[in-house]
Amino acid sequence: MQVLIVHHDPEVSEPLVQLVKDYTTHDCALVADEAAALAWAGTQDDCRVLLTELEAPGIDGLKLGGLLGEIFPGLQTLFLPAYPASARRIAITKTKVFPEPIDGERLLAALKTAAVAPAGAPDLFQAIDVLQMCCLGSRSGAVQIVKHPQSGVVFLRQGRIVHAESEMMHGADALRKIAGWEGIEFAYDAAMKATETITAPWDEAVASSSAEGNKERDGRKLNWDEPHTPFAEPAKSKKHGFFGTFRKS
Secondary structure, three states: OEEEEEOOOHHHHHHHHHHHHHHOOOEEEEEOOHHHHHHHHOOOOOOOEEEEEOEEOOEEHHHHHHHHHHHOOOOEEEEEOOOEHHHOOOOOOOOOEOOEOOOHHHHHHHHHHHHOOOOOOOOOEEHHHHHHHHHHOOOOEEEEEEEOOEEEEEEEEOOEEEEEEEOOEEHHHHHHHHOOOEEEEEEEEOOOOOOOOOOOOHHHHHHOOOOOOOOOOOOOOOOOOOOOOOOOOOOOOOOOOOOOOOOOO
């Protein structure tokens, strides 16, 4: 399996390459920015995993994931955000987001999961993983979340969740529906805005939300680490390169 690491700092990227070489049999390539990643992609027949910084000089991980997903169908993406691991508010066992200090065991587990994904499988996430990443990354705009055949949109303002929409639901009700979805694809658009309907801090808004039919609240703490199957059969409406701006269906 071919792994591409995109990271601007050799002090972080070189140990990551060594980790992959020491503990897996995968081929591992390293580039320092988005332009170099696209140039590398032009010389390759296949790539199964992209491990990229979320945001750094010359790197927009969301944009890059979309571009490389168009070139390599079935590409699985893992993110390296700039915020520290201590900033996380919600622990997720099968995460695809690895802030520093990077948990090597979990990263290797994510690579193992990607390695057994069916050829051409969609790049699936947990909604809570994506929302936490965007909030802690201080993103503004909107995240479109698709769990076929359902979809929703969560609007952000400097890392705060300010509004959500799903089918006929709006505001907190929509967030309750979206937040616990697993096996989702997502797209990000920095230009989209919405009127504020959710005022609670993002972690309170998300942690108090339950997904219809998936999560139950009975006075116990919500368990966001429930086992799930990250790779199902590819959806019929599969879209590649889903990390770019929103696309018309």
